Amino acid sequence: MIKYLGSKRRLATVIGELCAATGAHTAIDLFTGTTRIAQELKRRGMHVTACDSARYSEVFARCYVETDAAGVDSAALGEALAHLSTLPPVDGYVTETFCRASRFFHPDNGARIDAARDEIARSFAGGPLEPxxxxxxxxxxxxVDSTTGVQMAYVKQWASRALRPLELREPELLEGGGRAVRGDAIELAQRLGPFDLAYLDPPYNQHRYFTNYHIWETLVAWDAPAHYGV
Ligand SMILES: C[S@@+](CC[C@H](N)C(=O)[O-])C[C@H]1O[C@@H](n2cnc3c(N)ncnc32)[C@H](O)[C@@H]1O
Structure with a gap:
């Protein structure tokens, strides 16, 4: 999973234990972010609805929460990842915007990201493998990013990890069902449910997640937005 402000990476087990002790069968994770807690609850047998306003978070939720590992064609997934990993590099939006006009990724990796993202849009959009x-x-x-973990800025010298080649790995999926919903928590809280348990982990301050993770939003939307100041 990605580096993420407020991620409950270290707390997932204890939060999972507390939630499981309630005996809940259904749960909503209303600010799901990386989906760590939603995954933990799903792993413990709950039917989880994972919500967030971010597009990238919806993609993670569709992958880790909504997808049932038992229903995935793992041969097709392996082939697709191998195919994306061996495409010729493409000098596209990511390479220009995030590698030359700025230095969020090394250009060699930027061109791999461009190639893979273009091919996902061309060959997998709308299909079960897309998320x-x-x-x-x-x-x-x-x-392989060259940041301190947020995308407001990149570091002056390449981070050592930025010089490693991009490597696509299979997401570690869980068996069982779940649901991914993108939207505003206040609006969703009124129309989703009922649930046995609600887990709420809202932002801690005024900084917007979209500005700290704008590259992931752009990679999902794949809309080549105009940019400034990168
Ligand atoms: C503290 S983080 C949650 C971290 C998450 N528990 C994890 O372990 O990764 C807060 C999340 O709230 C989301 N968010 C912010 N405003 C929101 C809103 N109005 N409605 C829904 N989600 C929102 C952000 O996109 C962010 O993912």
């Missing part, structure tokens, strides 16, 4: 491939690509890009 899995997008998750794999975002997580791969996160492992």
């Amino acid at each position: 899995l491939l997008l998750t794999s690509l975002i997580e791969a890009a996160d492992r």
Whole structure:
């Protein structure tokens, strides 16, 4: 999973234990972010609805929460990842915007990201593998970024991980069902449910997640937005 402000990486087990002790069968994770807690609850047998306003978070939720590992064609997933990993590099929007006009990724990796993202749009859009491939690509890009973990800025010298080649890995999926919903928590809280348990982990301050993770939003939307100041 990606580096993320407020991620409950270290707390997931204890939060999972507390939630399981309630005996809940259904749960909503209203600010799901990386989906760590939603995954933990799903792993413990709950039917989880994972919500967030971010597009990338919806992709993670469709991958880790909504997808049932038992229903995935793992041969097709493996082939798709191998195919995306061996495409010729493309000098596209990511390479220009995030590697030359700025230095969020090394240009060699930027061109791999461009090639893979173009091919996901061309060959997998709307299909069951799309959220899995997008998750794999975002997580791969996160492992080779040249930031301190947020995308308001990049570091002056290449981070050592930025010089490693982009590597697409299979997401570790869980068996069982779940639901992914993108939207505003206040609006969703009124129309979703009922649930046995609600887990709420809202932002801690005024900084917007979209500005700290704008590259992941752009990779999902794939809309080549105009940019300034990068
Ligand atoms: C503290 S983080 C949650 C971290 C998450 N528990 C995890 O472990 O990854 C807060 C989340 O709230 C989301 N968010 C912010 N405003 C929101 C809103 N109005 N409605 C829904 N989600 C929102 C952000 O996109 C962010 O993912």
